[in-house]
Amino acid sequence: MNRSDPLVSVVVSARGNGGRLRNLLNALAAQTLPADQMEVVIVDNDRPGPRRPIAQLINGGVWPYTVRLFQEPEPGLSAGRNRGICAARGRYIAITDPDITPDPGWLAALLAAAQEEQVFCVGGRSIVDYPDGSALPLNEPLRECHGAVNWPTQRTPADWPYWVTGCNLLFERQAALEIGLFRTDLGRKGRWLGDCEDLEFVDRARQNGLNILIEPAALVTHPVYWPETTARYFLRQGAGHGVCVARMHLSVRVEPAAIRADREAILDAAVGLVMSWGFLDQGRAVQSFRDLTRIAAYHGERARLRLLGRRPSLPSSTVRPPQGVAS
Structure with a gap:
C-alpha cells in the first residue's frame, strides 16, 4: 500500500440501477470519514452498447473524493464486485449498492470496528424501507427475504441468528484476495434472483479462521419497491x-x-x-x-x-482474482 493510496475503497457494481448512483455519491460525500481517506470504485456492469449512462452520470458530477470507473462485461453482481475489488487501492474494501443511502457515520463506524477489534470483516446494520408500500402484508419471514430484520444492539460476532448483508460490508482487501472473492455462480445475474454470495464469502472466511463482526452503528437504508413485494x-x-x-x-x-x-x-x-x-x-x-x-x-x-459429479468440499480458497490483476 502506497502512502497516496486511500484507506478504504467503496466498491459499487451497477447494472440497470445506475440512475440511483447520484444519491449514493452525495451520501458518501457527507461521510464523517475525511474524503482524502477514501475512493469510490464504480463498476459498470450494464449490457455492452454505445451509450454508457453510468459514465455520463459520473463525468457530470463533482465529489470531494476520487471516483474511478471500470467496466465488467461478464453479467452478475459478484463479477462486478470482484472487478472493483481487484481494481481498488484501499487497504479496506466497503461493499454497497447503487440504491443504498448510508448514514454520515457509516464508513467511520465500520472502520473503527475493524481496527479496534482487529477483525477481517465487519457488517453493518441495514434498514429496509418500503417507499411505495407493499403489494402483500409482509410478515417477518417475507421481510427477511429483503434483508435481516433483527439486529444486535452492540458489536457482536456475525453468527446465527445474525448475518451480514452485501450492501453493508467492510473487509481487508489483501486477506480477501488470499481466501478468494465472491463466487460468480452465486448472487444476482440479470433477471435471475440469486443470492448467498455474501453469506458464502463470510462463511468461507470464518471457516478459514478469520473473524467477522456486526457493528449496528454502521447504518444504511435500503429501499425495496412495489415489484419486489409481489x-x-x-x-x-x-x-x-x-x-x-x-x-x-x-x-x-x-x-x-x-x-x-x-x-x-x-x-x-x-x-x-x-x-x-x-x-x-x-x-x-x-x-x-x-x-x-x-x-x-x-x-x-x-x-x-x-x-455432474460436483460433491461438497471445503477447499482453502474457491475464487481467485482474474489473471493479470496484481494483488
Whole structure:
C-alpha cells in the first residue's frame, strides 16, 4: 500500500440501477470519514452498447473524493464486485449498492470496528424501507427475504441468528484476495434472483479462521419497491435462494439453520399453507408457497450437482482474482 493510496475503497457494481448512483455519491460525500481517506470504485456492469449512462452520470458530477470507473462485461453482481475489488487501492474494501443511502457515520463506524477489534470483516446494520408500500402484508419471514430484520444492539460476532448483508460490508482487501472473492455462480445475474454470495464469502472466511463482526452503528437504508413485494417476486426469490444454498455446499459447511429443507420444514410449509387458507392470511400463504418452492429448488440443484459429479468440499480458497490483476 502506497502512502497516496486511500484507506478504504467503496466498491459499487451497477447494472440497470445506475440512475440511483447520484444519491449514493452525495451520501458518501457527507461521510464523517475525511474524503482524502477514501475512493469510490464504480463498476459498470450494464449490457455492452454505445451509450454508457453510468459514465455520463459520473463525468457530470463533482465529489470531494476520487471516483474511478471500470467496466465488467461478464453479467452478475459478484463479477462486478470482484472487478472493483481487484481494481481498488484501499487497504479496506466497503461493499454497497447503487440504491443504498448510508448514514454520515457509516464508513467511520465500520472502520473503527475493524481496527479496534482487529477483525477481517465487519457488517453493518441495514434498514429496509418500503417507499411505495407493499403489494402483500409482509410478515417477518417475507421481510427477511429483503434483508435481516433483527439486529444486535452492540458489536457482536456475525453468527446465527445474525448475518451480514452485501450492501453493508467492510473487509481487508489483501486477506480477501488470499481466501478468494465472491463466487460468480452465486448472487444476482440479470433477471435471475440469486443470492448467498455474501453469506458464502463470510462463511468461507470464518471457516478459514478469520473473524467477522456486526457493528449496528454502521447504518444504511435500503429501499425495496412495489415489484419486489409481489407473490411472483417471492416465488422467484425462493427458487433462486434454494439453488444458491445448494451451491454453497461446494465450498463451505452450510449452517443447518440456513438450509431448512428437511421433512420438518416441508411439513411446516404445508401446515402454513392450510392455515393461511383457513384464516385468509395472504402473507402466510405466499410465505408457505415460497418455502415449498425454495425447498424443491434446493433438492433439485443438489441432485443436478451430484449428477455432474460436483460433491461438497471445503477447499482453502474457491475464487481467485482474474489473471493479470496484481494483488
